[in-house]
Amino acid sequence: MRLLLLLVPLALLTACTGAPAADDLDLKVGGRFGHKPSIVFPAGKPSADLQIDELTAGKGARLAKDDVAIVQYTAHVWDGRENRLVDSSFNRGTPAAFPVGQLLPGLDKALQGRAVGSRVIASIPPAEGFGANPPQGISPDDDLFYVIDILGSHARNAHASGSGSLAGVRVSGPERPRLSIPSGPAPDAFAAKVLKRGDGPRTEAGQLLVTQHEGAVWGSRKIFDSTWKSGQPKAFTIGEGSVIKAWDRALVGVPTGSRVLMIVPPSAGYGATGHPQFGITGADTLVFVVDVLAAY
Known part of the structure; x- marks a missing residue:
């Protein structure tokens, strides 16, 4: 410098x-x-x-x-x-x-x-x-x-990559991922999987993570949040309770450049109150795919 x-x-x-x-x-x-x-x-x-x-x-x-x-x-x-x-x-x-x-x-x-x-x-x-x-x-x-x-x-089109599946949910697509959620009841437990492990440094609690991500409701398959749709990555402080529990659990320690798939029951997500702004109830299980672009 x-x-x-x-x-x-x-x-x-x-x-x-x-x-x-x-x-x-x-x-x-x-x-x-x-x-x-x-x-x-x-x-x-x-x-x-x-x-x-x-x-x-x-x-x-x-x-x-x-x-x-x-x-x-x-x-x-x-x-x-x-x-x-x-x-x-x-x-x-x-x-x-x-x-x-x-x-x-x-x-x-x-x-x-x-x-x-x-x-x-x-x-x-x-x-x-x-x-x-x-x-x-x-x-x-x-x-x-x-x-x-x-x-x-x-940049707005920055992304990781990776395809795979978890609990019947499938992710495909090299850039903006395509989510396929099965019919039937959602799993009861939280689960996360690194679909493609990046080659950057591992993230640490307290860092600012830059992500592309997409979130869907299991039952309706409705996409309620997507940085790919909004046109700009977003950044969050990780590991300190400023995001939902699932993100803190799944994204701390992941190498930057990774793509991560999560199944998030209410207890690991927005809890019993849900997230009315996104149309999420307290009973909804969520699915997230997150590209971890960088950590600062």
């Missing part, structure tokens, strides 16, 4: 985005790519224009619309007084997934076309920010400042 200078002033490196170049505002960002940055804000508020700079130029794949960018980032409200921190994946210890093309307008402009391995900074005025309905702790009139390290990129 390339080292930054201890203090780096806002530079003039915005040609990739077409956004206005930054003036010299004496704002300084220090630290190495992939490590929590130090930030020295100048006196006063920022310019009313969107300002974007690239402090470290990566050499990896370039981000495109509908990619999922895996990033470490820090975000401040830039008010010229406290310039308070409002969010930081560095503090949480786990990277975040940014769906390119669905972010704040200013962030989308800052990231599209940037290469993996880049550190990007963005001063985002209200017009390019959250708009009239910002999250708690942020005002519609707040200027924002982001430092973003781009760790990885995953």
